[in-house]
Amino acid sequence: MPESKSGAKSGGRGIPLPDSNAEQPPVIRRAEVVAFTLVSLLIITVIAVLYVAKAFFLPIVTAFIVGTMLSPAATFLEKRRIPRSVSAVLIVTGVCGGLAFIVGLISSPLMEWTTRLPELGSRLKDKLHLFDRPLALWQQVQGMFGAESLSTSKFEMPKIDWVQPTVEFLSPTFTEFLLFFAILVLFIASWKDLRRAMVMNFADHEWRLRTLRILNAIETSLGGYLMTVTMINFGVGIATGLICAVTGMPNPAGLGALAATLNFFPIIGPVAMFIILVVVGILNSSTLGAGLMAAGAFAGVIFIEGHFVTPTIIGRRLQLNALAVFLALAFWTWLWGPMGGFLASPLLIVGLVLKEHLMPVNSPQLPPD
Template identity: 40%
Template sequence: MDIRTGDRDTAPRGSAPEALPGLFEAGGWAFAAQVAICGIFLIVFVAALDLARPVLLPVTFAFVVGWMLGPLQVRADRSGVPMLLTAISLWLLVIVVCNGLVMLLSAPVIDWVDKAPEIGRLLKERLYFLNGPWVALQDIRNAILPEDQAKSAGLDLITIVQPVLSVATPALGQVLIFFATLFFVLLGRSGLRRALVVRFDDHESRLRTLRIWNDIEHQLTSYLSVVAIINLIVGLGAAIIAFSVGLPNALAWGVLAFILNFIPYLGAVIMELILLGVGLVTFPTLTHALAAPLLYLVFTTLEGHFITPSIMGRRLTLSPLIVFLALVFWTWLWGPAGAFLAVPLLIVGLVAIHHIFPKHEPNLPG
């Protein structure tokens, strides 16, 4: 009954409110079902990526590197070089570059591992001002855990070696999968592209697939080659900074900065922390130890605001928010290796979306 007029409500009992008429219609339920199916598929897809990481990670790396080297294969093919010779040459080039980077970094790492007990003692002496907070944390731990559990929570050699072996042993298999997949990707690039194109029946779908493949190769090659040049400048600057402040192995610092700078945002932060830690061990004063991190911070700030925008241009720039979210997602899913793949996979996804869902700009009047 309407309170204002005294009339009875003529709507039948059990009918849906007029404010939500579409919710109980067939179209509304169909839309809700589609959203639920898409959500379930997304969850299952992410879970599959996580479970298949030992295989998908090196295979994805191989495809990214193969796409990046695709234009070189095209030029070699146009010059009359046999495909097998091109694939073997590029494959050996990747092996040589990876081996060179490992050799440049392995000697300093082995040296620092041998000095681990001395480094720990020096850090404890240099960071004496943190003894108070550290003692407070230990008191809190002793108050929460019984004494026998607190002792069992300490570190020993076995607890350190076991995680290292659990990571290093699968990593060797993943390296073999990467190089094997990369060789077959380079060898069968044209055949793989042709097989993907002929899967579609209509002419428009075939052209779209071919455009996606070619655009992915072009964008990845353009982006990663320009980023490699920028990172080479960053590595050279890091080597000069390390040499000028007196850090040992200046060339290794340049190589490390070159590699870490492929990770947006996090790479520079990791480099700063490593420079600070080594500076605290190497130099007698805190001021001298802060010299290299501060100089590197100034250099990377200039690089991020002036060098990179001037070299990259507007054509290759990506939204910082999208890059950060991609970095967070792939690092969470695949760890440090996912951080290196975040931007290349983002480029692949954006290229595919651009061709599958093209934008139609409206014709605005006046």
């Protein structure tokens, strides 16, 4: 009887009841929203503090990264019965000597070109006369649409007022240099004790082993990265110097040293070097084609280095994603300027090492394609 009544109410047909175990859309709980908001505010606060206190944090982070890269060299010297404190001083002195040598090679042509900027500007204007016809055609197009035409006879080179702001942007203050070198020496000298303190800070044996593995992986990865990138950039500098010597460019040694130095800054450095070679080549060559030979050859060297050499040597060892490298470069350059661009890849490596060791292998993964 109950079945007939329910059947009558439903028009004589049995309508299945909805399954209570069916999948329902996920419900966002208030606690999850609050946690996401707090984490977002924490990230924004940390970024704001790092941006505002750049003069304090940049030398410290740079010293920690560079010190971790150079720690294997201090360990090598320590095994040769040289005290670690003495090894730290020797390593930092050697690095400073190498940087001074590179700066000496670069500063000589840079000072010469800076003093000759008005002359070089007029020479560059004369060399670009082949663009007179396209400019005249552009003026005719502007005249057809009633736009105000530009007169090439009134073209003048802009005033050179960018030197001081550029130097202020690229050059840290003396206090930052002093803080960096002091922390670098102390960090290298005390890195062994610092490692032991960080490991013994955990009471659990498993976490001690995990911390030790993380520190070893960071030290190995950063040390290998520094050595590999230095050798690659050294090769790029030699190739650029040979190209400049063959094409008749002035001061090929200085240009090679500049290419090797700028190549430590991914993407931005090679582009800046290409522009420099284009300008210098046009100024010192009789024709436009001859002036672009060095820049074209350099572009070929950078293409081979960026697409074959570096991905083969570094990409397979560290598994750095090109998009991640570019985003890290853009973020840290915006945050801390050129030194942030130098630190972008090492900081990305540190992040990848932490992810690899702190996230277990059996954590939820995406299904295979």
